[in-house]
Amino acid sequence: MSVVHPSPTGLQPILKPQAHHAPGNFFTKYIFSTDHKIIAIQFLFTTLLMLIVGGALALAVRWQLAFPWESMPIVGPWLFSAEAGQISPEFYTMLFTMHATVMIFLVIIPILAGTFGNLLIPLMIGADDMAFPKLNMLSYWFIWPAIICFGMSFAYAGGPAAGWTAYPVLADLPQAAPGSGTAQTLWLLGVTFVGFSSMMGSINYMTTIINMRAPGMTFFRLPLTIWGLFITAILQAFALPVLTAGGFMQVTDRLLGTCFFYPSGLIINNADPTIGGGQPLLWQHLFWFYSHPAVYIMLLPVMGMISDMLSCMVRKPIFGYRPMIFSMSAIASLGFIVWGHHMFTSGMNPAVGMAFMVATMMIALPSAVKTFNWTATVWGGKVEFNTVTLNCIGFLSMFVVGGLSGIFMAAIPVDVYFHDTYFIVAHFHYVLFGATLFGVFAGIHFWFPKMFGRMMNEKLGKTHFLLTFIGANGTFFPMHFLGMQGMPRRYADPYLHGYLEHLLPMNQFMTISAILMGSAQILLFINIFYSMFFGPKAGRNPWNATTLEWTAPSPPPHGNFDEPPIVFHGPNEYAVHNGDKDFLLQTEKECEPPKPSDTEPENNTDNDQETSS
Amino acid sequence: MGKGWCLFFLFWPVAAVVSCAMAPMVGWSFPYDNAQAASNLGIRIDGLFYLILFVTAVVFVGTQAVLVYALWRGSSNRDERATYTHGNHKLELIWSIIPGVILLFLALYQMNLWADFRIKKYFPEAAVKAPIAEVTARQFEWRFRYPAIGKELQPKPQSDDLYSVNELHVPFGKPVMIQLRSEDVQHSFFLPALRIKQDALPGLQIPVWFEANKEGVYDLVCAELCGWGHYKMKAHVIVESEADYQNYLKNLTQQQFYDGLGKIAANENDSESEATEK
Ligand code: HEM
Numbered sequence: 079m080s081v082v083h084p085s086p087t088g089l090q091p092i093l094k095p096q097a098h099h100a101p102g103n104f105f106t107k108y109i110f111s112t113d114h115k116i117i118a119i120q121f122l123f124t125t126l127l128m129l130i131v132g133g134a135l136a137l138a139v140r141w142q143l144a145f146p147w148e149s150m151p152i153v154g155p156w157l158f159s160a161e162a163g164q165i166s167p168e169f170y171t172m173l174f175t176m177h178a179t180v181m182i183f184l185v186i187i188p189i190l191a192g193t194f195g196n197l198l199i200p201l202m203i204g205a206d207d208m209a210f211p212k213l214n215m216l217s218y219w220f221i222w223p224a225i226i227c228f229g230m231s232f233a234y235a236g237g238p239a240a241g242w243t244a245y246p247v248l249a250d251l252p253q254a255a256p257g258s259g260t261a262q263t264l265w266l267l268g269v270t271f272v273g274f275s276s277m278m279g280s281i282n283y284m285t286t287i288i289n290m291r292a293p294g295m296t297f298f299r300l301p302l303t304i305w306g307l308f309i310t311a312i313l314q315a316f317a318l319p320v321l322t323a324g325g326f327m328q329v330t331d332r333l334l335g336t337c338f339f340y341p342s343g344l345i346i347n348n349a350d351p352t353i354g355g356g357q358p359l360l361w362q363h364l365f366w367f368y369s370h371p372a373v374y375i376m377l378l379p380v381m382g383m384i385s386d387m388l389s390c391m392v393r394k395p396i397f398g399y400r401p402m403i404f405s406m407s408a409i410a411s412l413g414f415i416v417w418g419h420h421m422f423t424s425g426m427n428p429a430v431g432m433a434f435m436v437a438t439m440m441i442a443l444p445s446a447v448k449t450f451n452w453t454a455t456v457w458g459g460k461v462e463f464n465t466v467t468l469n470c471i472g473f474l475s476m477f478v479v480g481g482l483s484g485i486f487m488a489a490i491p492v493d494v495y496f497h498d499t500y501f502i503v504a505h506f507h508y509v510l511f512g513a514t515l516f517g518v519f520a521g522i523h524f525w526f527p528k529m530f531g532r533m534m535n536e537k538l539g540k541t542h543f544l545l546t547f548i549g550a551n552g553t554f555f556p557m558h559f560l561g562m563q564g565m566p567r568r569y570a571d572p573y574l575h576g577y578l579e580h581l582l583p584m585n586q587f588m589t590i591s592a593i594l595m596g597s598a599q600i601l602l603f604i605n606i607f608y609s610m611f612f613g614p615k616a617g618r619n620p621w622n623a624t625t626l627e628w629t630a631p632s633p634p635p636h637g638n639f640d641e642p643p644i645v646f647h648g649p650n651e652y653a654v655h656n657g658d659k660d661f662l663l664q665t666e667k668e669c670e671p672p673k674p675s676d677t678e679p680e681n682n683t684d685n686d687q688e689t690s691s
Numbered sequence: 692m693g694k695g696w697c698l699f700f701l702f703w704p705v706a707a708v709v710s711c712a713m714a715p716m717v718g719w720s721f722p723y724d725n726a727q728a729a730s731n732l733g734i735r736i737d738g739l740f741y742l743i744l745f746v747t748a749v750v751f752v753g754t755q756a757v758l759v760y761a762l763w764r765g766s767s768n769r770d771e772r773a774t775y776t777h778g779n780h781k782l783e784l785i786w787s788i789i790p791g792v793i794l795l796f797l798a799l800y801q802m803n804l805w806a807d808f809r810i811k812k813y814f815p816e817a818a819v820k821a822p823i824a825e826v827t828a829r830q831f832e833w834r835f836r837y838p839a840i841g842k843e844l845q846p847k848p849q850s851d852d853l854y855s856v857n858e859l860h861v862p863f864g865k866p867v868m869i870q871l872r873s874e875d876v877q878h879s880f881f882l883p884a885l886r887i888k889q890d891a892l893p894g895l896q897i898p899v900w901f902e903a904n905k906e907g908v909y910d911l912v913c914a915e916l917c918g919w920g921h922y923k924m925k926a927h928v929i930v931e932s933e934a935d936y937q938n939y940l941k942n943l944t945q946q947q948f949y950d951g952l953g954k955i956a957a958n959e960n961d962s963e964s965e966a967t968e969k
């Protein structure tokens with residue numbers, strides 16, 4: 079596949095993909111493309127499409143909570159004609175299951191690794207493509223069988239109804255959840271396909287980053303975006319096989335009666351399945367061993383991207399480049415030993431819970447350090463409030479809320495009360511919607527010119543941000559209060575219970591906010607499609623940024639760079655004196671040392687030897 | 692324009708803090724009109740909650756204020772260049788160590804509470820010796836099995852056991868323990884007023900203890916997705932005085948073993964069929 083070339087400067091060997099032929103026809107250029115940039119765009123449009131689907135499902139869930147058992151307007155009669163447009167409790171279960179499934183497996187994971195990973199890794203490290211371009215193409219195309227499986231399970235086979243966590247026995251025994259027979263099996267198959275896709279991606283990213291860096295691009299000169307993606311790829315490579323194994327066991331349980339996950343002596347639907355000998359807790363361990371790291375898979379790339387974008391937007395080097403890398407690594411390694419914090423009430427040995435609790439408390443630390451470093455990056459900067467900046471700040475403020483609510487739940491006695499209530503839902507929406515999606519929005523606006531050669535519209539972008547931020551806080555913040563009042567998650571009708579009766583108005587307020595937030599996304603889509611064709615043309619480096627992708631034409635041609643770039647220093651040299659510019663591209667050699675007046679005295683003994691060229 | 696955005700970003704933390712401060716007054720806090728937890732352990736849990744709330748509130752207000760201030764200054768920065776710095780070791784050490792110490796303190800501080808709550812060695816002895824009932828969750832109801840008056844709960848159902856559905860009676864002012872089971876899928880025994888939650892796992896019997904400190908009727912709900920009827924596992928826990936509780940058991944016995952002739956038929960071998968729930 080690949081051949082090793084000695085690098086021109088002799089700095090290090092680079093692994094080059096065998097020069098692939100320039101794309102010939104429409105098919106090889108846009109459909110079965112092996113060009114990482116086209117694959118990134120394919121991922122982008124696919125995940126945005128899925129964002130619409132996932133969003134629509136969310137609005138249906140919210141509709142039920144605001145107007146329980148009332149016919150859904152417009153779509154209701156058409157979707158569920160049998161129930162006069164009303165959502166049945168069975169269907170409600172399927173709605174939130176599929177909402178989470180789509181958002182996690184088809185939106186957030188593929189948009190980060192698939193879109194940004196593909197687009198940025200070769201460009202930022204100065205490679206002409208991924209190490210394995212064909213594998214890369216496959217990783218995109220494996221999303222489609224997943225979409226088809228999920229779609230079929232939902233539309234034709236009754237719908238999986240066991241939540242995205244698929245806890246046995248409910249998910250494991252076809253009789254346990256009426257209607258979920260084949261659907262649940264298809265769902266598991268879909269998850270496996272997503273797993274294959276991610277696995278292919280992560281192998282490719284690791285290989286590419288390790289082997290194909292441009293001469294001079296040492297590990298400690300990699301942009302933090304690449305660090306985020308790199309650590310994510312490692313996480314994925316270690317965690318995914320466990321989920322795949324678990325999923326496989328669940329499939330054999332369902333189809334062959336292997337009983338890994340359910341014990342003997344159950345009475346389900348008034349019948350005794352007669353077989354057993356398994357243990358439902360086993361699934362939870364396997365599942366969270368993957369899915370806890372997975373929540374960081376959904377966040378670390380954004381953390382990296384935010385670092386680079388924020389630094390560019392405030393025209394300052396990132397504060398504490400190395401600590402940022404170490405804290406990401408700490409999050410990743412601690413991330414493997416805290417899965418048990420999802421299981422404090424599960425019946426797992428409570429003494430083990432203590433160890434998980436201490437580890438969980440400690441994982442809050444690197445997250446806190448990162449937050450302080452970002453804030454310090456803004457401090458003393460030159461801020462221009464464009465769409466990218468706004469979304470970065472949106473990320474920061476949402477992430478703080480999500481991180482702090484994590485501390486409540488890390489405290490086991492408090493978590494016991496909050497577990498499986500809306501407090502949890504608030505926590506992970508602040509992190510996953512609030513932080514991740516705002517990071518993604520920032521990333522789309524920031525790298526759009528590189529993808530399409532045109533700028534996005536600022537007015538539309540700002541309005542989109544404004545409405546989304548208001549809508550998100552209006553939707554997710556009150557969830558903390560619902561949780562405090564003890565409203566369990568996944569309830570089709572909480573008002574049935576006396577102590578929750580009074581929560582209807584609060585839920586209605588949240589639903590209205592959610593509708594606002596959902597509608598705001600129309601602006602994003604208009605902006606993307608309009609700007610793709612009619613936006614003002616962007617030059618190579620519209621943001622005056624420093625990393626390698628901005629030295630390539632926008633959009634970069636097949637093979638990326640005019641000539642192989644050579645790197646001379648770290649990734650965020652802003653606020654420097656470089657002629658009439660305040661930034662230094664990684665490929666630029668000349669660097670007047672910054673004037674002493676601009677440098678803080680403590681800085682001399684600092685950790686960035688690589689800045690002196 | 693920049694200043695406008697700064698104010699926009701300032702608005703949210705202020706709104707968050709104000710709404711949290713308001714929460715207990717407008718009934719957005721713990722259930723039953725923000726009443727204290729109905730168990731002593733629950734009161735300690737609430738204490739831990741408020742401690743963490745205090746710590747996080749300080750951190751939240753602090754970080755947001757600094758962020759907005761930095762943005763404010765940055766947006767009026769007319770200098771040619773921003774400050775050139777790659778970081779500051781001392782500062783970073785300080786802001787790693789201080790939160791580290793606080794987090795470690797929180798972790799160690801709650802160990803006792805957790806041990807008292809869930810680790811069987813620390814359970815009150817009296818409660819462990821005499822579990823008052825076996826609670827069986829099933830799609831979609833709660834079933835309770837009490838031992839006959841004066842007897843102890845046996846692991847296997849006995850012919851003179853007492854049964855009820857969706858209504859658990861317990862005496863207040865003394866620690867009680869239940870044995871939690873599930874007959875089909877996973878459920879979760881959630882008593883918000885007492886801050887108690889424990890998953891019911893098929894195949895396991897999990898002991899749960901609590902001590903209610905107030906009379907009252909409390910909602911018992913299911914907190915683990917257990918199928919389409921998850922939301923309607925509606926039951927009540929009735930906390931009453933010891934005397935009322937004994938009365939209740941007596942009535943239950945009478946109802947259950949009434950043989951149609953006005954005699955109580957408990958302890959007779961043929962009572963099994965009546966003892967089973969209809
Ligand atoms: C940094 C990014 C984070 C992400 C993406 C994230 C995401 C999530 C998600 C998705 C869940 C819910 C899973 C489910 O039940 O469906 C969750 C639960 C949880 N998170 Fe986080 N979280 C993050 C940070 C933190 C931090 C910093 C802490 C601890 C200080 C934390 C502690 C917890 C705990 C204890 C739970 C389990 C709560 C329960 O189910 O009872 N998280 N998180």
Ligand SMILES: [Cu+2]
Nearest residue numbers: 878913917924
């Ligand atoms: Cu249940």
Ligand SMILES: [Cu+2]
Nearest residue numbers: 913915917921
């Ligand atoms: Cu349930």
